[in-house]
Amino acid sequence: QQPVQSPQAVILREGEDAVINCSSSKALYSVHWYRQKHGEAPIFLMILLKGGEQKGHDKISASFNEKKQQSSLYLTASQLSYSGTYFCGTDKSGGSYIPTFGRGTSLIVHP
Amino acid sequence: KAGVTQTPRYLIKTRGQQVTLSCSPISGHRSVSWYQQTPGQGLQFLFEYFSETQRNKGNFPGRFSGRQFSNSRSEMNVSTLELGDSALYLCASRPQQGELFFGEGSRLTVL
Numbered sequence: 001q002q003p004v005q006s007p008q009a010v011i012l013r014e015g016e017d018a019v020i021n022c023s024s025s026k027a028l029y030s031v032h033w034y035r036q037k038h039g040e041a042p043i044f045l046m047i048l049l050k051g052g053e054q055k056g057h058d059k060i061s062a063s064f065n066e067k068k069q070q071s072s073l074y075l076t077a078s079q080l081s082y083s084g085t086y087f088c089g090t091d092k093s094g095g096s097y098i099p100t101f102g103r104g105t106s107l108i109v110h111p
Numbered sequence: 112k113a114g115v116t117q118t119p120r121y122l123i124k125t126r127g128q129q130v131t132l133s134c135s136p137i138s139g140h141r142s143v144s145w146y147q148q149t150p151g152q153g154l155q156f157l158f159e160y161f162s163e164t165q166r167n168k169g170n171f172p173g174r175f176s177g178r179q180f181s182n183s184r185s186e187m188n189v190s191t192l193e194l195g196d197s198a199l200y201l202c203a204s205r206p207q208q209g210e211l212f213f214g215e216g217s218r219l220t221v222l
Contacts, residue, residue: 002153032210032211034211034213039215041114041213041214041215042211042213043213044210044212087154089154097167098156098167098169099144099156099159099167101146101153101154101156102153103153104154
């Protein structure tokens, strides 16, 4: 079962903030976040391994609530370069090691 | 360090034909995994190879197969192509676990 991402799409102006959520019906042991621009390969943003852990990368950070089986990606003071599709994924959920990804959240940042 | 290289980048086939896609991982990476990406389903895991052995397999029919060579290069094959197989096929490599490094993909169109 795929993690569920929300919202499906976000439209922002430069400088605004956004939050993308990812939830799973199965126990999550790790959460990965990737960004894919149109016609390009997905690139890794961050991985969260522990419950409640928060990690950051420039003005992009994420949290992972293991008990709620949820992760959130926070984009602060968004830049034009943040535009793309964001995927959450996991390579271990429930008792399975099958990598699964959410369907993605499309983020568009306007000047 | 060279990234993940996939060939061919684009190809058009007709129903019933077969196709072989190739992936050269980042040097030193022993794990190669394959994904099918479509607008409706997002990223769907096909299989993962580690040191020439299939480590995990997704929920795809037996028409989808793969292999990994001793130099870690991998191929995937789809036989008896169907219209629904039209998709972007992404390959990713990693040392063992964790962050995935994706290639730019092979876009397959089945007519």
